[in-house]
Amino acid sequence: MIGRLNHVAIAVPDLEAAAEQYRNTLGAEVGPAQDESEHGVTVVFITLPNTKIELLHPLGEDSPINGFLQKNPSGGIHHICYEVDDIRAARDQLVASGSRVLGSGEPKIGAHGKPVLFLHPKDFQGCLVELEEV
Ligand SMILES: CC[C@@H](C(=O)O)C(=O)SCCNC(=O)CCNC(=O)[C@H](O)C(C)(C)COP(=O)(O)OP(=O)(O)OC[C@H]1O[C@@H](n2cnc3c(N)ncnc32)[C@H](O)[C@@H]1OP(=O)(O)O
Numbered sequence: 001m002i003g004r005l006n007h008v009a010i011a012v013p014d015l016e017a018a019a020e021q022y023r024n025t026l027g028a029e030v031g032p033a034q035d036e037s038e039h040g041v042t043v044v045f046i047t048l049p050n051t052k053i054e055l056l057h058p059l060g061e062d063s064p065i066n067g068f069l070q071k072n073p074s075g076g077i078h079h080i081c082y083e084v085d086d087i088r089a090a091r092d093q094l095v096a097s098g099s100r101v102l103g104s105g106e107p108k109i110g111a112h113g114k115p116v117l118f119l120h121p122k123d124f125q126g127c128l129v130e131l132e133e134v
């Protein structure tokens, strides 16, 4: 079902400082900050030769990452995103096998303009999984 690793997301308390560190200390290709109001986060993508890093910062009081940053105030790895060919077929297969899809269960459009879904971390070895249709 899953294909390539699309991105690894890191929740950060200071987005500007994190972007600056990846650009100047690690010498990475760092994109602009993008507000994703549908998702309650501001993101910065870092392009690596084989995948991407998504720096995440809360946008608004109801951000889904507020709880994570309260528990991990210095930040930390928040989710991994795998590519799938057909997100609804993947969802139906996962639900049938007992996995919990977060939210309404309907894909939302993610930061790359493609449909995304999230799977409960307790069902995947303590790791929040995002699926992105490519
Ligand atoms: C920009 C768009 C998109 C893209 O295109 O890339 C994105 O990446 S958006 C990214 C942000 N959006 C989301 O994360 C949506 C899905 N997430 C959620 O619905 C929630 O964050 C959550 C996973 C349900 C957790 O919400 P929270 O309010 O923190 O709930 P709990 O406190 O009840 O947590 C339950 C349980 O799970 C543990 N937990 C929480 N977050 C994570 C995590 N990221 N990784 C691993 N484990 C996590 C939490 O610690 C609780 O465990 P216990 O304490 O043992 O009960």
Ligand SMILES: [Co+2]
Residues within 6 Å of the ligand: 007, 009, 054, 079, 081, 130
């Ligand atoms: Co993501």
